[in-house]
Amino acid sequence: xxxxxxxxxxxxxxxxRASRLARTHSYSVFYxxxxxxxxVLFAFSYIPLFGIIVAFKDYNYRDGIWGxxxxxxxxxxFLFRSGKLGLLINNTLLYNIIFIIMGMxxxxxxxxxxxxxxxxxxxxxxQSATFLPNFxxxxxxxxxxxxxxxxxxxxxxxxxxALGEAPVDVxxxxxxxxxxxxxxxxxxxxxxxxxxxxxxxxxxxxxxxxSAKLDGxxxxxxxxxxTLPMLKPxxxxxxxxxxxxxxxxxxDMFYQIIGNNxxxxxxxxxxxxxxxxxxxxxxxxxxxxAAGFFQSLFCFVFILIVNLLVKRIEPDYALF
Amino acid sequence: MNKKTKLFSLLAALMMLLSLLPxxxxxxxxxxxxxxxxxxxxxxxxxxxxxxxxxxxxxxxLKEEFNATIEFKFFNWGEFFDKYPLxxxxxxxxxxxxxxxxxxxHSFAAKGAYMDITxxxxxxxxxVYRIADPAVWNATSYRGKVYGIPHDGLSLSTANGFAxxxxxxxxxxxxxxxxxxxxxxxxxxxxxxxxxxxxxNRDAVNNNLILRYAQFQKTGWDFDWYGIxxxxxxxxxxxxxxxxxxxxxxxxxRMVTWKDMGFWDTSVMTGQDFVNEVDxxxxxxxxSAFFGTGSGDFNSCMNFVEDYDKDWKIGYFYTKSPSGHINxxxxxxxxxxxxxxxxxxxxxxxxxxxxxxxxxxQWLLAYGVEGKHYVVGEDGFPKLPExxxxxxxxxxxxxxxxxxxxxDRENTMxxxxxxxxxxxxxxxxxxxxxxxxxxxxxxxxxxxxxxxxALNDIWVEYEIPLSWGFIxxxxxxxxxxxxxxxxxxxxxxxxxxxxxxxxxxxxK
Numbered sequence: 001x002x003x004x005x006x007x008x009x010x011x012x013x014x015x016x017r018a019s020r021l022a023r024t025h026s027y028s029v030f031y032x033x034x035x036x037x038x039x040v041l042f043a044f045s046y047i048p049l050f051g052i053i054v055a056f057k058d059y060n061y062r063d064g065i066w067g068x069x070x071x072x073x074x075x076x077x078f079l080f081r082s083g084k085l086g087l088l089i090n091n092t093l094l095y096n097i098i099f100i101i102m103g104m105x106x107x108x109x110x111x112x113x114x115x116x117x118x119x120x121x122x123x124x125x126x127q128s129a130t131f132l133p134n135f136x137x138x139x140x141x142x143x144x145x146x147x148x149x150x151x152x153x154x155x156x157x158x159x160x161x162a163l164g165e166a167p168v169d170v171x172x173x174x175x176x177x178x179x180x181x182x183x184x185x186x187x188x189x190x191x192x193x194x195x196x197x198x199x200x201x202x203x204x205x206x207x208x209x210x211s212a213k214l215d216g217x218x219x220x221x222x223x224x225x226x227t228l229p230m231l232k233p234x235x236x237x238x239x240x241x242x243x244x245x246x247x248x249x250x251x252d253m254f255y256q257i258i259g260n261n262x263x264x265x266x267x268x269x270x271x272x273x274x275x276x277x278x279x280x281x282x283x284x285x286x287x288x289x290a291a292g293f294f295q296s297l298f299c300f301v302f303i304l305i306v307n308l309l310v311k312r313i314e315p316d317y318a319l320f
Numbered sequence: 321m322n323k324k325t326k327l328f329s330l331l332a333a334l335m336m337l338l339s340l341l342p343x344x345x346x347x348x349x350x351x352x353x354x355x356x357x358x359x360x361x362x363x364x365x366x367x368x369x370x371x372x373x374x375x376x377x378x379x380x381x382l383k384e385e386f387n388a389t390i391e392f393k394f395f396n397w398g399e400f401f402d403k404y405p406l407x408x409x410x411x412x413x414x415x416x417x418x419x420x421x422x423x424x425x426h427s428f429a430a431k432g433a434y435m436d437i438t439x440x441x442x443x444x445x446x447x448v449y450r451i452a453d454p455a456v457w458n459a460t461s462y463r464g465k466v467y468g469i470p471h472d473g474l475s476l477s478t479a480n481g482f483a484x485x486x487x488x489x490x491x492x493x494x495x496x497x498x499x500x501x502x503x504x505x506x507x508x509x510x511x512x513x514x515x516x517x518x519x520x521n522r523d524a525v526n527n528n529l530i531l532r533y534a535q536f537q538k539t540g541w542d543f544d545w546y547g548i549x550x551x552x553x554x555x556x557x558x559x560x561x562x563x564x565x566x567x568x569x570x571x572x573x574r575m576v577t578w579k580d581m582g583f584w585d586t587s588v589m590t591g592q593d594f595v596n597e598v599d600x601x602x603x604x605x606x607x608s609a610f611f612g613t614g615s616g617d618f619n620s621c622m623n624f625v626e627d628y629d630k631d632w633k634i635g636y637f638y639t640k641s642p643s644g645h646i647n648x649x650x651x652x653x654x655x656x657x658x659x660x661x662x663x664x665x666x667x668x669x670x671x672x673x674x675x676x677x678x679x680x681x682q683w684l685l686a687y688g689v690e691g692k693h694y695v696v697g698e699d700g701f702p703k704l705p706e707x708x709x710x711x712x713x714x715x716x717x718x719x720x721x722x723x724x725x726x727x728d729r730e731n732t733m734x735x736x737x738x739x740x741x742x743x744x745x746x747x748x749x750x751x752x753x754x755x756x757x758x759x760x761x762x763x764x765x766x767x768x769x770x771x772x773x774a775l776n777d778i779w780v781e782y783e784i785p786l787s788w789g790f791i792x793x794x795x796x797x798x799x800x801x802x803x804x805x806x807x808x809x810x811x812x813x814x815x816x817x818x819x820x821x822x823x824x825x826x827x828k
Contacts, residue, residue: 061408062432062660078773083808146592151585153516171586172790259591260526262781263790269781277780278773283405283427287773 055289075290084274089298092249092270098182099250100242104235106186107193112223114194115201130191138256141188145257174267177258181268185253193238200234201227236310236317243306247271247298271295349443349666357388357667361416361656362407363721364400367392370714374688381684388671392722408433413661415668418721419468421652421762426462430766434467434657435665441466444669447677448472451727459651459760468657469672471725480646480749481638482521482529483603483611483618487631488513497637500534500574507583510609518602520584520788521610525780526591528787529613531575533639539567540641542756545763546775546806547783548815550822552756553643557822559815563783563803572786572795579789588788598624615749619742636745640752648753651760654725675722679732686723686733688715761825763818774809778802 024031051065058071079085110130117123133141148155149170157167170176208226217225249270258268260277275291303319311318368374371392379389393414395403404423407414408431419425419434428434438461442449452472460470484497489509497503507519521529535541541549541562550557562568578584598604598620603611611621618636625632640646656672658665675681687694687702693715694702704713726733765772782802792798 060430060432061411061428064411074770078770081770081809082774082777084777143592146587146590150587152587169586171589260780260784261589261591262785263586263589265781274777278777280776283424283431284769284773285409287769 051289052293054286055293057286059284059286071286075284075286076294078278078287079291079294082274082278084269087266088269088271088274089247091267092247092272094178095181095249095270096242096246098178099185100239100246102182102186103189103193103242104239106190108197108228108231108235110190110194111197111201112227115198115227116219116223127191130194132191133188134192136188138252141184142256145184171261171263174264177264177267181253181257184257185250196238197231197234200231204230233317236314237319240303240306240310240317240319244299244303246302247295249273251276351444351666351670353387353667353670355387356383357386357664359388359390359416359664359668359671360393360414361390361418361659361668362393362395362404362414363418364395364397365719365721366396367394368688368715368720370688370693374684374693374715377689378681378684381681382671382674386667386671386674388667390671390675394721408660411661413663414659415662415664416656416658416672419470419652419655419657421459421650425460425468425652425655425657426762426764427766429462429467429657430764432660435660435662436465436467437469437658437665437669438466440658440665440669441469444666445469445673445676448673448727451677453651455760456651459762460655462762463764468652468655469676469725470652470655472651472727472729480614481533481618481636482613483621484635484637485510485603485609486633486635488517488609491635496635498639500537503530503534503637504578507578507609508581511582515582516607518584518608519610520588520608521612522588522594523613524591524594526589526594526784528575528588528784530610531571531787533637534574535562535568535571536641536646537639538571538642540643540645542647543758543763543818545818546779546811546814548811548818550757552641552645552647555757555826557757557826559819559822561803561806561811561815563799563806569795569799572789572799575787575789576791576795577789584788586790589785589790599628604628615742615745618745619740622741634741636741638745638749644752646749646753648755648759654721656722656725676725677727677732682723682726682732685720686718686726758822758825761822764821765814768810768814768817771810771814775806775811775814778805778809 054065054068055075056070056072057065057068058074059065059068063069114123114126117126146154149157149168151157151167151169151171160167170180204227208230209222212222212226249272251270251272254268254270254273255276258264258273261268271291275288279288279291307319375390375392382388382390401423404417405428407417408428417434419428448469452470456470456472457466460466460468484506486495489506490513491497491506497506510517510519523529539549539562540552542552543549543557543559544562547562548559549562550559595601598611598617601611602608603621604624611617615636615638618634621634624630625634638646656676658668662668675685683690683694683702690696691705693705693713694717695705697703702717704717708714723733782798782805786795786798786802792801
């Protein structure tokens with residue numbers, strides 16, 4: 001695509017006039033192609049931005065979003081007065097950092113392994129097998145998981161008892177969830193995440209590998225010195241995009257696996273589950289919007305800072 | 321047929337005849353019906369198989385009398401709680417909606433979801449207004465305005481107890497579980513017979529129902545908002561925090577013992593296998609000794625045993641307060657409101673008035689079309705036509721969501737004086753039921769949203785595990801910790817506000 005664009009850009013007519021109108025005209029096909037994406041973004045990302053004002057209103061059904069009276073920062077109070085915000089931010093950040101890093105490591109690993117396999121048959125099976133969990137909903141996974149770890153009747157504990165070992169009750173151990181949840185998450189998403197890296201590997205110029213082979217490099221050296229450096233831009237961009245949602249927990253996962261189990265909240269409560277739980281029965285749209293707005297603001301500031309850092313170190317990789 | 325039933329059906333026939341004379345007793349304001357009106361409303365549940373046939377007959381009748389047609393839109397129970405708030409948030413224009421106190425009626429009223437019908441109801445639903453007990457209107461008011469039409473006050477005390485397997489735990493013929501000691505001995509015996517059988521009973525949000533009933537038996541506490549209680553017979557309704565009492569500590573200690581005896585494990589906290597239907601519940605699979613939250617659930621168990629030919633025996637456990645009473649059901653268990661977006665409240669109320677109070681409409685809604693969906697037996701009671709059983713009936717016999725709160729039911733909808741086990745239990749409980757001091761009181765928390773959000777969270781994180789006997793340090797320390805968290809969340813302010821509203825309610 002980039003070659004194409006520079007060609008149009010260098011068109012003599014466009015250059016000599018240099019008028020904006022003419023340039024726009026010569027790009028018209030590209031603008032037309034962007035239009036649907038822009039329309040979707042505008043409709044679903046920009047228009048709802050006005051809804052943020054609900055976070056500052058005492059919402060009622062009669063007056064609607066615009067007519068409801070203003071309430072200042074009252075809707076935000078519950079977040080700060082709960083005394084749990086520290087723990088919640090801590091858990092949300094911690095899990096997301098684990099998910100982003102481990103998710104990236106396993107996705108890249110999987111992509112490299114699959115690309116190095118020569119047998120087409122095995123390649124396909126391996127890709128399908130790792131891909132499949134992505135299409136399972138957390139509801140189903142949670143049921144399977146529950147039947148495995150059930151303290152009395154679960155598969156694992158039945159096995160433990162048969163082997164003469166003491167059964168393990170995961171629902172009383174808070175620490176173990178820092179391991180269990182990432183394992184489940186990676187099992188579900190690594191296959192799907194590896195696709196983008198796999199595509200990037202496919203795009204690496206084969207000549208690099210050929211010359212490396214001529215120089216006597218083994219597979220590991222090829223991976224270390226060619227594949228990984230070539231994947232770096234993709235890794236950085238995907239990671240940056242993921243960081244944009246650093247304070248948004250995977251509600252589906254946490255809610256389905258943990259549910260309302262207060263015994264585990266110390267290590268599993270994230271902002272999303274907390275907001276859902278506290279506001280489920282009050283039906284207060286203003287307070288839930290306030291929580292959502294707080295998350296967005298945090299993510300926005302966070303991504304600005306990270307992007308700034310990336311720009312300092314490696315300007316080419318920055319998002320904007 | 322006994323004398324009473326005969327008299328009853330005679331009376332019923334008479335009332336039917338009387339009520340056929342349109343609005344003979346009513347003295348409402350005149351309504352202009354020159355233009356045709358289409359009335360749309362939302363109710364929970366699923367339509368019957370032949371709902372369309374029934375609606376056609378209903379609408380033909382309404383068209384002739386009121387120049388109006390009605391349309392019921394159904395919310396499946398599975399999506400009811402999610403979709404109900406969206407209905408109002410979306411600003412949709414419609415006419416009426418189902419209401420209930422257990423579905424936050426007052427909170428929706430506070431947020432302007434319903435229309436203020438304080439004056440309208442007298443003029444346009446005169447029969448409803450006349451029949452309903454004045455106290456009923458008190459219960460349905462929010463800050464002095466009426467936003468809904470409630471039940472007329474005849475509801476039974478049904479939601480109070482749970483079903484158990486009477487053939488387990490070495491129970492003798494006719495032996496009933498009544499006290500906590502009975503329960504303990506029973507659960508112990510069940511566990512010894514088969515350790516795989518669960519002896520916990522919880523609701524959708526993992527509350528320990530056994531503790532709930534145990535608490536009522538021991539203390540007779542009522543209200544119970546995040547642990548704020550009063551003794552149900554106290555005329556002053558003086559509030560206290562139950563976590564600070566000796567009684568509650570003893571109850572929790574008992575729960576710890578029961579947990580340690582292996583009556584339940586941490587799986588009760590996961591909420592994973594919670595279902596409402598007997599056949600899908602572990603109970604139906606023979607893996608649980610307890611099921612449900614009321615005599616209705618007991619009846620489902622009886623039906624299940626019959627349908628599936630199980631040789632089980634079902635018992636029903638419920639508790640009484642120390643004074644030997646149980647709480648009367650809330651009048652707002654079912655009801656209907658006019659939506660704030662309704663553009664034709666007069667026409668809507670006029671039609672609702674007829675549907676709720678007149679026998680001809682009630683029979684049509686509840687039983688369907690005469691001759692097709694039901695026939696009238698010699699005794700004057702409706703019954704299913706030849707060859708149709710309740711399982712394959714095209715109309716859910718007597719179960720239309722709008723039939724749950726018909727008015728003047730005794731006269732317009734004669735119910736057979738049956739003596740199924742559930743009827744016996746219902747009668748027994750009804751004889752024991754009376755109104756606690758705060759019957760009909762609603763706690764207005766609109767100005768306490770921040771506190772409520774925090775308290776709700778503390779309740780899930782600290783109170784529920786404690787109620788199952790899952791202890792961190794010791795019962796005493798954990799209770800103290802719970803109280804400390806609640807104080808930090810502003811429970812004192814909540815108690816103070818609640819007491820203020822209660823004093824107002826009691827006319828002090």
